[in-house]
Amino acid sequence: MKSEKQKVSIKDIAKELGISITTVSFVINGKAKNRISDKVIKKVEDYIEKVGYRPNSSAQSLRTGKSQTIVFMAEDISDPFFSTVAKEMEGLAFKHGYRIIYCSTENKKERALELLQFFKDKDVDAFIITPPENFESETKKLIEEEKVVVLFDRHFHNLDHHYVVLDNVNSTKNAVEFLKEKGFKNIGFVGLKSNLSPMQERHQGYLEAVPHPMSLLIKFNAVGKKQGNDQLEKFLDDHPAIDAILFATNSLAIAGLRVLRKKSIQVPEQLGVATFDDRELFELHTPSISVVSQPVADLAKELIKGTLKLLGHPEDNTIRIRKSLSGTVIPRKSTERN
Amino acid sequence: MKSEKQKVSIKDIAKELGISITTVSFVINGKAKNRISDKVIKKVEDYIEKVGYRPNSSAQSLRTGKSQTIVFMAEDISDPFFSTVAKEMEGLAFKHGYRIIYCSTENKKERALELLQFFKDKDVDAFIITPPENFESETKKLIEEEKVVVLFDRHFHNLDHHYVVLDNVNSTKNAVEFLKEKGFKNIGFVGLKSNLSPMQERHQGYLEAVPHPMSLLIKFNAVGKKQGNDQLEKFLDDHPAIDAILFATNSLAIAGLRVLRKKSIQVPEQLGVATFDDRELFELHTPSISVVSQPVADLAKELIKGTLKLLGHPEDNTIRIRKSLSGTVIPRKSTERN
DNA sequence: TTGGGTTAGTAAATCGTTTTACTAAAGAAT
DNA sequence: ATTCTTTAGTAAAACGATTTACTAACCCAA
Numbered sequence: 050m051k052s053e054k055q056k057v058s059i060k061d062i063a064k065e066l067g068i069s070i071t072t073v074s075f076v077i078n079g080k081a082k083n084r085i086s087d088k089v090i091k092k093v094e095d096y097i098e099k100v101g102y103r104p105n106s107s108a109q110s111l112r113t114g115k116s117q118t119i120v121f122m123a124e125d126i127s128d129p130f131f132s133t134v135a136k137e138m139e140g141l142a143f144k145h146g147y148r149i150i151y152c153s154t155e156n157k158k159e160r161a162l163e164l165l166q167f168f169k170d171k172d173v174d175a176f177i178i179t180p181p182e183n184f185e186s187e188t189k190k191l192i193e194e195e196k197v198v199v200l201f202d203r204h205f206h207n208l209d210h211h212y213v214v215l216d217n218v219n220s221t222k223n224a225v226e227f228l229k230e231k232g233f234k235n236i237g238f239v240g241l242k243s244n245l246s247p248m249q250e251r252h253q254g255y256l257e258a259v260p261h262p263m264s265l266l267i268k269f270n271a272v273g274k275k276q277g278n279d280q281l282e283k284f285l286d287d288h289p290a291i292d293a294i295l296f297a298t299n300s301l302a303i304a305g306l307r308v309l310r311k312k313s314i315q316v317p318e319q320l321g322v323a324t325f326d327d328r329e330l331f332e333l334h335t336p337s338i339s340v341v342s343q344p345v346a347d348l349a350k351e352l353i354k355g356t357l358k359l360l361g362h363p364e365d366n367t368i369r370i371r372k373s374l375s376g377t378v379i380p381r382k383s384t385e386r387n
Numbered sequence: 388m389k390s391e392k393q394k395v396s397i398k399d400i401a402k403e404l405g406i407s408i409t410t411v412s413f414v415i416n417g418k419a420k421n422r423i424s425d426k427v428i429k430k431v432e433d434y435i436e437k438v439g440y441r442p443n444s445s446a447q448s449l450r451t452g453k454s455q456t457i458v459f460m461a462e463d464i465s466d467p468f469f470s471t472v473a474k475e476m477e478g479l480a481f482k483h484g485y486r487i488i489y490c491s492t493e494n495k496k497e498r499a500l501e502l503l504q505f506f507k508d509k510d511v512d513a514f515i516i517t518p519p520e521n522f523e524s525e526t527k528k529l530i531e532e533e534k535v536v537v538l539f540d541r542h543f544h545n546l547d548h549h550y551v552v553l554d555n556v557n558s559t560k561n562a563v564e565f566l567k568e569k570g571f572k573n574i575g576f577v578g579l580k581s582n583l584s585p586m587q588e589r590h591q592g593y594l595e596a597v598p599h600p601m602s603l604l605i606k607f608n609a610v611g612k613k614q615g616n617d618q619l620e621k622f623l624d625d626h627p628a629i630d631a632i633l634f635a636t637n638s639l640a641i642a643g644l645r646v647l648r649k650k651s652i653q654v655p656e657q658l659g660v661a662t663f664d665d666r667e668l669f670e671l672h673t674p675s676i677s678v679v680s681q682p683v684a685d686l687a688k689e690l691i692k693g694t695l696k697l698l699g700h701p702e703d704n705t706i707r708i709r710k711s712l713s714g715t716v717i718p719r720k721s722t723e724r725n
Numbered sequence: 726t727t728g729g730g731t732t733a734g735t736a737a738a739t740c741g742t743t744t745t746a747c748t749a750a751a752g753a754a755t
Numbered sequence: 756a757t758t759c760t761t762t763a764g765t766a767a768a769a770c771g772a773t774t775t776a777c778t779a780a781c782c783c784a785a
Contacts, residue, residue: 058771069735074773086733106508107448108771111740116445126489127474132465136491148505150488151464153474167486170444306671333644335673396741407765412743424763446741449770729784736777743769753760 057100066096077104110172119175119356120168121151122161124202130299130326130343131179134201137349138177145357147174156181156269165191175356177201182245197359199370201352203246211359211370213351215343217247220376221254224295224323224341227378232386233293233321235263239281239305240297242266251297251325263288273304281308293321293384299328302338322383325376336382344374395438404434415442448510457513457694458506459489460499462540468637468664468681469517472539475687476515483695485512494519494607503529513694515539520583535697537708539690541584549697549708551689553681555585558714559592562633562661562679565716570724571631571659576602577619577643578635579610589635589663601626611642619646631659631722637666640676660721663714674720682712 059077063070068089075081076093096102110116119142123131139149150173154161158181165187168176175197180188185205191198192210204212228236238255241248256262265284271277281304285291296302302324309316316322316336323339324331331338355370362368397415401408406427413419414431434440448454457480461469477487488511492499496519503525506514513535518526523543529536530548542550566574576593579586594600603622609615619642623629634640640662647654654660654674661677662669669676693708700706 059773060771070772071735071737071774072733075734078773080774083731084733089733103504103508105449105510105771107445107454107510108740109773110445111443111449111742112771112773114740126464127467127470129465132470136465150490152488166441170441172443172445303667303671329641330668330671333641333668334671397743398741408742409744409765409767410763413764416743418744421761422763427763443741446770447743449740449772450742450744452770727785730782732779732781734778734780736775738775739773741770745766745768747766748764749762750764751760751762753758755756755758 056105057102058105059102062093062096062100062102066092068093114172115174116172117146118148118150118171118173119177120164120173121149121201122154122164122168122176122178123151124154124156124179124181126151126153129328130345133345134349134352137346138353141350141353142357145353147357154179154181158183158187162187169196175199175360177352177356179203180205182243197356199352199356199359201348206246209369211355213348213355213370213372213374215247215348216373216375217250218254218257220325220341221251221295222258223376224325224378225255225258227339227380228293228295228321228323228384231293231321231380231384233384235261235288235290235292236321237284237288237291237294238262238264238297239284239294239301240264240266241272241301242268248297255295263291267301272300273307277304278308281305282312285312285314291320293317293323296322296324299324299326299331303330306334306338317383317385321386323378327379332381334383336385339381339384340379341376342379343376347374394443395440396443397440400431400434400438400440404430406431452510453512454510455484456486456488456509456511457515458502458511459487459539460492460502460506460514460516461489462492462494462517462519464489464491467666468683471683472687472690475684476691479688479691480695483691485695492517492519496521496525500525507534513537513698515690515694517541518543520581535694537690537694537697539686544584547707549693551686551693551708551710551712553585553686554711554713555588556592556595558663558679559589559633560596561714562663562716563593563596565677565718566631566633566659566661566722569631569659569718569722571722573599573601573626573628573630574659575622575626575629575632576600576635577622577632577639578602578604579639580604580606586635593633601629605639610638611645615642616646619643620650623650623652629658631661634660634662637662637664637669641668644672644676655721655723659724661716665717670719672721674723677719677722678717679714680717681714685712 059070059073062073072085072089073093075085076090081090121135121138123135126132126135135149135151142149152164154164161181161184177199179202180200185208188210189208200210200212202214204214225236236259240252252264255264265280267277267280296305314320325341327340327342331340351372359368397408397411400411410423410427411431413423414428419428459473459476461473464470464473473489480487490502492502499519499522515537517540518538523546526548527546538548538550540552542552563574574597578590590602593602603618605615605618634643652658663679665678665680669678689710697706
């Protein structure tokens with residue numbers, strides 16, 4: 050009964066074939082050219098094929114300090130934005146012999162630090178990180194440890210580092226411009242009270258695009274809760290002139306739509322609505338919601354391209370990965386006056 | 388400049404403190420009691436604290452064959468159902484010194500096999516898997532290799548293995564019963580053409596609960612596409628008597644709602660709608676959609692409890708983890724006649 | 726015949742742990 | 756004074772790979 054498939058090691062192969070471990074290793078790693086005869090190479094390859102040998106990756110990592118693994122620390126991997134980026138990256142990385150492992154920081158510094166430790170212990174080759182708030186000094190420390198680290202979605206303005214982000218300022222300006230073209234005159238902004246760069250920049254873009262800004266900033270953990278909803282209600286009551294709202298994140302928009310429904314405010318008749326980040330929900334909503342969609346595939350491509358470039362030139366510290374891509378406005382019913 | 392934080396190893400500690408590697412290891416692993424003097428223990432602990440020593444986990448895995456890591460191979464980690472389960476499990480596992488790593492099979496056998504290899508090479512301690520279709524023999528193989536494997540969401544009826552699933556038959560019957568109570572007389576069923584156990588069982592539950600069943604089964608990769616939508620339209624046209632539909636998955640329901648909107652069929656006036664799996668979208672939809680919600684937290688708890696039990700008794704092959712939990716019907720507007 | 730170059734390989738160190746099997750010294754018991 | 760235990764520790768092998776520095780045999784030219 051005991052089928053107990055005994056794992057075969059390089060040593061087993063060497064013994065079985067009556068050759069040295071070194072020879073086997075050379076064949077496995079393609080370093081056999083001009084060193085080992087074709088006959089022996091063939092013999093080893095056939096045997097490996099036959100027994101389905103796979104190198105023990107703990108041993109490899111221990112010896113080389115590399116793991117052919119990139120970790121993607123997303124804010125929340127269950128958010129379609131992050132999970133789609135993850136999936137895209139996975140495919141691209143695989144073609145180059147790398148694996149992606151992903152996880153969620155939930156925007157918590159504590160959690161991010163734990164994960165960082167865990168993956169440092171595992172000798173991952175590169176970190177792609179959406180840092181939580183106040184993660185600047187940790188990021189700096191990580192970079193100083195000579196790790197390959199690329200920030201995603203958000204970055205720190207006064208830290209010299211690699212990043213791939215959305216051009217939030219201009220994307221927001223485009224969204225406001227779009228709303229103006231649709232005939233809205235008093236555009237309000239609902240954002241997150243956060244010092245993360247996208248939140249800062251989206252607000253900034255809004256402020257620069259509108260003559261008389263009216264904005265509400267809600268704390269991250271109040272969104273969708275009573276506190277946040279009350280704030281939004283009050284905001285609307287206090288600013289009756291507002292004829293359209295731009296939400297800075299999809300969770301704000303979802304919470305906002307609930308409030309609007311509760312207050313029986315008709316969209317778009319009484320209030321135009323647009324938000325960042327496309328989601329199935331927005332397309333299916335009644336009315337469908339206009340959005341600023343992020344170029345997910347391109348973001349993923351730049352992330353992997355950049356990371357691989359850094360991994361490929363470990364000595365070259367003149368390389369800088371700094372990409373800022375634009376979003377696209379997708380017009381839907383929620384911004385159609387008349 | 389070169390801050391290059393040199394990683395400190397157990398050997399460095401031993402040398403620095405003028406003691407043996409063994410002693411350090413004993414202290415680190417709590418095996419120092421009755422072997423090493425309190426003074427030395429303290430000295431080592433203080434030094435470890437001071438330099439922030441962390442064991443190299445590749446070396447540990449290599450030596451012990453364990454990694455304190457459980458892998459969760461979900462169908463799709465971006466599906467809120469799976470990602471919520473993942474998050475729950477993570478917290479529970481962490482308390483017991485285990486980490487969860489997750490990934491998506493996308494229901495593809497190829498992909499699942501790749502991932503399986505990858506994680507086998509990494510010496511993960513246990514596999515929690517939502518197997519794709521036709522993964523029975525691979526699962527069997529894995530079990531025969533003496534790995535700890537617990538299936539989730541779906542299982543194989545004629546394979547002796549560990550699993551945690553929803554009681555799909557009875558949950559479906561309850562949903563049908565609920566629809567009947569709401570006054571619907573001709574309840575149709577839209578499911579997935581799949582041999583995965585939940586799809587089979589939900590259909591079976593429906594067939595057993597209804598006198599004159601009318602069901603449509605759509606291929607997985609036709610859902611949301613033209614082919615699937617056409618099938619659904621035809622199904623509705625062919626069965627004008629149907630006054631309510633139970634969708635077997637949330638993606639079917641979402642695709643279905645799009646078709647109903649296109650055909651201008653009023654929910655719930657002309658057609659009642661209910662579906663499996665709760666989602667924010669269903670609550671926010673106009674009208675809100677009644678659902679069968681899965682006991683996510685309990686499923687996660689059973690998965691981790693079971694997995695840890697198996698990990699804790701590696702010798703005991705009499706243990707069987709076999710849990711089948713019930714879903715809950717959440718009534719909403721889409722099933723309110725009048 | 727000597728020396729140099731090539732070909733085909735191998736021995737052994739190393740990565741950082743864990744763990745088994747030892748020992749030396751001190752104290753207790755007879 | 757001898758033996759027996761306990762205490763406090765250590766040496767060395769092992770896990771499975773990679774890689775540096777060797778060698779032995781052969782060929783060729785001078």
